[in-house]
Amino acid sequence: MSGAAPDPDVSTTDATGAHASAASRAPAPPAGISRGELAMVVLLGALGLYLLLDAANIAVPGSSNTIGPRFFPYLVGGVVLATALALGFRVLRGDRGPADESEDVDPDAPTSWPSVGIIVVAFLGHALLINVIGWPLAVTLMFALVAWALGARGVVRPLLAGGVLSVFVWIVFVKALNVALPGGTLLELATGWL
Amino acid sequence: MGALGDLAGGLADALTPVNLLFALLGVVLGTAVGVLPGIGPAMTVALLLPITYALEPTAALILFAGIYYGGMYGGSTTSILLNTPGESSSIMTALEGNQMAKAGRGAAALATAALGSFVAGTIATLLLALVAPTVVDLVIGITAADYFALAVLAFVAVATVLGSSPLRGLASLGIGLYLGLVGTDVLTGQERFTLGVPQLADGIDVVVVAVALFAVGESLYVASRLRRGPVQVIAASGPWFTRRDLRRSVGPWLRGTALGFPLGALPAGGAEIPTFLSYATERKLTKHPEEFGKGAIEGVAGPEAANNAAAAGVLVPLLTLGLPTSATAAIILVAFQSYGIQPGPTLLTSESTLVWTLIASLLVGNLMLLVLNLPLARVWVQVLRVPRPYLYAGILMFASLGCYAVNADPLDLVLLLAIGLLGFAMRRYGWPVAPAIVGLILGPVAETNLRRALAISSGDLGVLLDTWFSRVVLALALLALVVPIVLRAVRGRRSTPEELAAGEGLRHPDHGHRESVGARTDGPGGEEER
Amino acid sequence: MSQQQPVVVVGHVPTPRGRAALAHALAEAERRGARLVVVNSSRGDALVDEEYLQGDPLRRLHDELTVSGIPFELRQPVGRDAAEELADAVEQTGAEVLVIGLRRRSAVGKLLLGSAAQRILLAVDCPVLAVKGPPAITT
Known part of the structure; x- marks a missing residue:
């Protein structure tokens, strides 16, 4: 019922085909039992x-x-x-829950289990690594892996973004707000003066 | 009068540089997450709960309240310019607001939304200040049984009225109540449902569950169905706010406030029903019915005012009863608890300075939000240029931070992931998340009051219906439980807000997003009764 | 069909450099009697990409190209880098020339983010016309 009226503005981009899946939002009535x-x-x-x-x-x-x-x-x-x-x-009896919608979710996309799997493994890995290599490093690896699973390009950029962000967050929360987070030997030495 | 005096005192405290700084930080952060997809105020406050270890209560709560109010403003900007309501309470704004933007009246739509939010937020916050002491006087004598009845009403309302499918809401509520049961029983010291795991004896930390269900669940869900490609941004063009726009907006602003505040304050509250009602009201009252559906300014002004007034209304039961009626309110309650403060009838006397500073800072924050949003709407849209991979990787980074900081135990992170997977499954099958959070946080309180009531009556269940108050409240809860199900059976349709919308022949915006109160009902569910 | 009529490929974004590239490309296509392939792509990894044309601006571009009288094709691929998309378009159409607009970027910026123009130059076999501003009025 909702997708019945096509949006005139979106239809112009349909010509390219690239946006078609996102634009044709008519929900396909699911058949059978979920x-x-x-x-x-x-x-x-x-x-x-x-x-x-x-x-x-x-x-x-x-x-x-x-x-x-x-x-x-x-x-x-x-x-x-x-x-x-x-x-x-x-x-x-065939009732289906309406899958949650979100701006970043394509309701027609098939479920990408590899992405979910990589994220689960990355998160689990960082949980186990925190006490070994420190939060910033563990979380940088997790960040890069998650970003990569979600389609970020390259190796350097995700690692760099994760590294800069995690060290910044670590300094704010540990040095300014006194939250307990293992920094890893190197970072704790480097920021000992703070 | 007394309230105004207290408010003036609070204002003096709120205007200290440090508190102003936290209010500013809160509203900036709140607007940003209101604009950003995938993150809402509930998730943000949950992620930032660890700062309660470092900050004093006033500063932290001012920050959280700022995020809460700011989220409402941010949602309206994306609703209007992108047709992507960040919160379910912005769906109505998107309806007319996006049409206005498409018709070259984007600037006026943004202006009426921001000004309406400001007017409604200010009036409603003042009402909160005036009403709260009166409510406290009324409820100071309520019995444990009365309180249990209120909790039941809140449970039922959050589960059935707000969600798309009452049964799925109840299922989510049940999960939350179960998670709240795990641990050691406070009254007798017995372990319950701990499976013999020593770490579970202290119970599952609320922060872990909240962060897992919101942040991890959402990230996994988005990852599973990542949208590729940008959406269209409509330029905020057209004349700024004209005198005619003002004339057409003032009525809807005031009516929206009048609808939003009381409905938000009811234990069956939340911000979205008032927006639906306000929209329907404006549609009936307008002198320009032909414009509705094509960009009527009343349809933006009313719902925006209603949603901000309701946000202030939600704080009434939170501050006077300790009763959270939305996901964000539930998590703000956790922030109170982490300082050892239990909101309830005594809060206003025991933590008087804190409460009045908080309310005053809401007024200040509201003014800041007007300044931040009215001229800067375009700037906020730039926030959306953050690539999705980095956005969700960043959310998981903060999830790790917030969760690990609780106990410094990596096992918590594993638990976080497990509950996050549950949140992912819930989103996938349209089980709303908010009832689980409310059940988890309010469940133990409800149990304590139930047992206290039954202890006094030596186990006679009749005590639960002893007072008029509890009878009325339980009757309301029963109505909230039965009416949606009956309506569904009779009309073969869905619950209240959607029925209202469908009945009015409205079309939902393309991608509504019910971040804080569960899944949107649009879509496949509609065909279910064939 | 690329044998019948020469092709000019242009990378277009709604910025001054993109408009400059388009203006040069129109002039090139006219001079060569060529068909114009306009590529406006998006990585598609953010909710908002203001360089990706949609709605009214897209319609205006369409009108503008129609008015020019030069046969054109508008491509709006989503999901990859502009450099990859342009290289693909050139290879697929057998273009005579590719027109791109140059962004000014500091040496440090280039080091960190790389240069799309450089990647295009290395990937593409045909001559590349890289422009910084609109063409001088000569016609």
């Missing part, structure tokens, strides 16, 4: 069950009065399970 969302609903149902079952294992101190630490978990577990059942029913 397996991904069904999986999420199953996980949600599992969470509800887990809450209900594990709540029974919460120790209740003898001295506690009528309402102990189990009551609210039972309540939440019940709500979660009921929601999962109702949502599961809807999803099985």
Whole structure:
């Protein structure tokens, strides 16, 4: 319904073909059941069950009065399970959640799992490296890898941008705001006078 | 009178150089993130929470409040010139504002948005100052059961009224409530849902969850479907604000304020419903109905005023009850908590200086925003020339900073990534994120009050309906839960704002963005009931 | 078809140097009786790229080219560097000459960011006309 009226201004750029996918925003009515969302609903149902079952294992101190630490978990577990059942029913009937829109998201683009994968690996890697090589260096590598996964060109520029930004942020937050972030031996020596 | 005296005192404190500097920093940052895609005020405040370790409360909260107000202004600029509303509350602005810009009236659209935001923000902030003490007087005696009822209303409203799909909102809320349960029970000291992991005994840090759901989830989601290619920027051309524009704008500004402030202040608030209502109102009242849909200035003036007034309104339940009704408010609440301050009826007396300085600095910030935005709209558009790869890499850098700074534990970063992947999946399938945040932050408060109420009544659930207050509030919550679902079943359509829009025959702008309150409903969902 | 009519390729951006290049290219095409291929590209990695023509400015360019009477083709590829796109256009059309506008950049800027003009010169086989300002009025 929303994409029905074509935008006259966008259509002129369509001639080039380059912008066509972004411009023809008519949402294709999806057919069938969304397996991904069904999986999420199953996980949600599992969470509800887990809450209900594990709540029974919460120790209740003898001295506690009528309402102990189990009551609210039972309540939440019940709500979660009921929601999962109702949502599961809807999803099985073909209901689909409208994917979140964002200015930088192309709703018609196929999911780029490689980009997501690289970012996940880069982030995980930097988490493990922080205490070894310091935050600025670890985060520079992460920054460059993420930028590269998102289509930044070259090697030098992403590394340079990440390096400059991370050292600047590190100095502001560590030296001016006293946030605890390991700087790495070199940077900590170099900025010892600050 | 007392309030005005207190406000004057607050103004004196807000005008110190340091506080002015933080207000300026806040509004500049807020405008920038309001303009930038992918980042909203909620994410920005979440990313900057570590500075609460370094700054004193007044400075940090002034900064955050500036970001909160600034985000509203920034959104209007991109709505008008690019047709990309940065926040869901700017969708209505984009509707008429972009048409005005296309018709060569961009300058007037920007002017009425900025002036309207300023007028509404100023009036609403003054109203906040006047109303807050009265509300405190009213609620100072509320019982634990009443408070629980309010929390339930906030849960239901955030989950069902604002989101596109009530069930998905509830699902998100459930996830947030679960994350809030993990850890050690405050009242009995028992571990709950910690899976025996010692790090989880202290609970999952709110900062980690907020940063993960907003920053990491958004970055992964954008990476999965990266848009290539620029969007069209329309030059802010045409005559500046004419006398005729002023005449046509004043009414919508005031009506927008009148709609926005009370609706924002309700625990079922948020800034977007008032903008929809304001737009519908102006459309009915206008003397130029033929211009609507083609660039009517009333359609920019009203919603912009409504959205800023609602932003101030949201602060009423936050400051007087400790009740967050939007994602940004929830995270500002976390900032209070990280200083050991629990907003609630006693806040105004126990932290009087802080609150009044904060409110006064909102007035100052509002003035700064007018100066920053009215002549500089073009400059802000330049912010959008940041290449996307660097923008999202930078967001992840700040996510790492904010999350690591909490406990200096790399394990938190792994948890951040895991919850970030959850946020990615939620975005992908249209599960709104805001209910999870509100559930996480308000859940423990709700539980404490529930248990306190039931302890007093020795377990009799009837206590929850003992007062008129709790009865009315719970009835409202029930309505908020049932009405969207019934409406959906009866009409085969979706929830309130969209119905309003669809009923009015509006067309959503090309790329709406519901950064802070969940997924937009436009699109595939519309076909679901065939 | 490139055998039938010579081709002039020009890189165009809505800035003074881009307009200068376009003016020179129009003159070149007229002199050679050539077809004009105007390339206006965008890396497409930012939400806003003011050098990429859309809407009214695009229409104005279209009108301007139509009025000139020279057969033209407007290409607006998205996603790669302008240098790569221009080299592609030259190779694909077998262009006689490529016209580009030069940006003034300091030595340090060149060192850090490289020079698009230099990459074009190295990549392209045909003669390159690099201009800094509009042509002197000679016609």
